Amino acid sequence: xxxxxxxxxxxxxxxxxxxxxxxxxxxxxxxxxxxxxxxxxxxxxxxxxxxxxxxxxxxxxxxxxxxxxxxxxxxxxxxxxxxxxxxxxxxxxxxxxxxxxxxxxxxxxxxxxxxxxxxxxxxxxxxxxxxxxxxxxxxxxxxxxxxxxxxxxxxxxxxxxxxxxxxxxxxxxxxxxxxxxxxxxxxxxxxxxxxxxxxxxxxxxxxxxxxxxxxxxxxxxxxxxxxxxxxxxxxxxxxxxxxxxxxxxxxxxxxxxxxxxxxxxxxxxxxxxxxxxxxxxxxxxxxxxxxxxxxxxxxxxxxxxx
Amino acid sequence: xxxxxxxxxxxxxxxxxxxxxxxxxxxxxxxxxxxxxxxxxxxxxxxxxxxxxxxxxxxxxxxxxxxxxxxxxxxxxxxxxxxxxxxxxxxxxxxxxxxxxxxxxxxxxxxxxxxxxxxxxxxxxxxxxxxxxxxxxxxxxxxxxxxxxxxxxxxxxxxxxxxxxxxxxxxxxxxxxxxxxxxxxxxxxxxxxxxxxxxxxxxx
Numbered sequence: 001x002x003x004x005x006x007x008x009x010x011x012x013x014x015x016x017x018x019x020x021x022x023x024x025x026x027x028x029x030x031x032x033x034x035x036x037x038x039x040x041x042x043x044x045x046x047x048x049x050x051x052x053x054x055x056x057x058x059x060x061x062x063x064x065x066x067x068x069x070x071x072x073x074x075x076x077x078x079x080x081x082x083x084x085x086x087x088x089x090x091x092x093x094x095x096x097x098x099x100x101x102x103x104x105x106x107x108x109x110x111x112x113x114x115x116x117x118x119x120x121x122x123x124x125x126x127x128x129x130x131x132x133x134x135x136x137x138x139x140x141x142x143x144x145x146x147x148x149x150x151x152x153x154x155x156x157x158x159x160x161x162x163x164x165x166x167x168x169x170x171x172x173x174x175x176x177x178x179x180x181x182x183x184x185x186x187x188x189x190x191x192x193x194x195x196x197x198x199x200x201x202x203x204x205x206x207x208x209x210x211x212x213x214x215x216x217x218x219x220x221x222x223x224x225x226x227x228x229x230x231x232x233x234x235x236x237x238x239x240x241x242x243x244x245x246x247x248x249x250x251x252x253x254x255x256x257x258x259x260x261x262x263x264x265x266x267x268x269x270x271x272x273x274x275x276x277x278x279x280x281x282x283x284x285x286x287x288x289x290x291x292x293x294x295x296x297x298x299x300x301x302x303x304x305x306x
Numbered sequence: 307x308x309x310x311x312x313x314x315x316x317x318x319x320x321x322x323x324x325x326x327x328x329x330x331x332x333x334x335x336x337x338x339x340x341x342x343x344x345x346x347x348x349x350x351x352x353x354x355x356x357x358x359x360x361x362x363x364x365x366x367x368x369x370x371x372x373x374x375x376x377x378x379x380x381x382x383x384x385x386x387x388x389x390x391x392x393x394x395x396x397x398x399x400x401x402x403x404x405x406x407x408x409x410x411x412x413x414x415x416x417x418x419x420x421x422x423x424x425x426x427x428x429x430x431x432x433x434x435x436x437x438x439x440x441x442x443x444x445x446x447x448x449x450x451x452x453x454x455x456x457x458x459x460x461x462x463x464x465x466x467x468x469x470x471x472x473x474x475x476x477x478x479x480x481x482x483x484x485x486x487x488x489x490x491x492x493x494x495x496x497x498x499x500x501x502x503x504x505x506x507x508x509x510x
Contacts, residue, residue, distance in 0.1 A: 112471020184342035
């Protein structure tokens with residue numbers, strides 16, 4: 001399936017939505033902004049021309065979303081004005097425009113060189129994402145010193161910083177992209193946009209590698225299907241005001257409902273094949289608020305793929 | 307920079323602005339950061355010379371700067387009409403933007419209960435003793451000091467410029483110059499020496 005972002009008017013957008021669903025695609029996220037609609041969708045490769053034709057008819061805009069269906073953490077040493085807002089927010093927004101669900105994480109004790117550290121909660125929270133993007137500073141020495149923060153992080157890490165370094169010089173990361181560093185102005189220049197494109201490409205690459213990793217031992221159910229079934233069978237999800245009540249990960253989802261109250265309801269979601277959700281997923285409390293975290297079991301564990 | 311004479315305060319905005327570090331690429335980037343912050347806080351014209359030294363390995367961050375001579379202070383005589391009435395001196399503030407501050411200053415000087423406020427921007431100050439002297443006293447009250455504002459902004463800028471983790475700080479700031487050292491570790495005497503050298507190189 002191919003991910004896209006569709007932007008169009010409210011008028012007749014249901015036709016587009018229904019077409020995507022009829023073809024076996026999925027609506028990953030839908031935002032209605034007054035008279036505009038922005039949807040992140042997954043479309044089966046064979047049906048892309050049909051979708052493109054419908055888009056033309058509705059005068060919408062259809063662009064590829066390389067990061068769709070993944071959750072990326074954008075991590076700054078703190079949330080203070082040394083690091084925010086310009087650089088971090090501009091990058092986070094740029095990633096969102098490529099379809100990812102982006103969360104910004106400001107560390108509690110991420111500042112300095114020798115004194116920098118991650119708390120246990122931060123490590124768990126970052127590990128719930130599909131990739132982590134660390135925004136580091138201007139000095140080569142400090143960037144290399146601060147790679148000690150990566151020690152317990154299990155998801156792929158992408159780092160940005162000021163100096164032009166090779167990825168091999170920065171231990172523990174999958175990709176290093178130089179040229180940004182600590183920037184105190186909006187990223188509007190052409191060169192800065194190009195660097196952000198490189199960040200998107202790097203994250204896209206690590207996500208592809210991660211997908212390939214999961215494909216070696218296939219997931220028992222695909223995350224978009226999980227989302228579709230939960231939305232169909234758990235009516236309370238409609239009352240959640242968050243823009244993505246079910247946030248997709250590459251190997252699961254985060255459901256923005258109270259863990260204690262809803263874990264059994266979620267576990268009882270039944271697929272058409274007669275299988276319950278609790279059989280194919282680990283249901284765990286998320287480190288984010290009191291949400292529910294789902295991790296899909298691989299085929300080797302369940303013995304089947306639905 | 308030996309040609310810069312000490313005490314010579316006629317200078318262009320940022321006529322000297324350098325960032326020194328072993329990591330030249332980082333220093334170049336840091337220069338951009340400082341320019342952005344100074345522009346954000348409208349300080350570019352207020353600072354004449356600025357030198358920064360960064361050693362990420364130590365780690366230490368030192369900044370010294372020289373202010374350009376700023377605007378004159380505004381007194382009550384500049385912003386208000388002062389006239390004599392039966393009850394005392396009628397101070398009527400002409401410039402709207404200073405009215406609340408001017409009246410606040412009068413309150414704190416003479417006591418709120420002793421003043422008669424006739425209008426939003428006018429008060430009567432009772433005369434006690436020599437009329438001439440009191441007229442001069444009232445006229446001389448400072449209602450706006452650009453130096454004070456500048457100082458506040460400069461301190462804000464310094465905190466924004468300094469790497470956030472450098473929480474051990476030593477600073478000196480007066481009307482003409484500023485010096486600031488920050489690090490993660492206790493400040494070492496040799497850093498003070500570097501700071502002193504930087505100061506003398508910009509004529510502070």
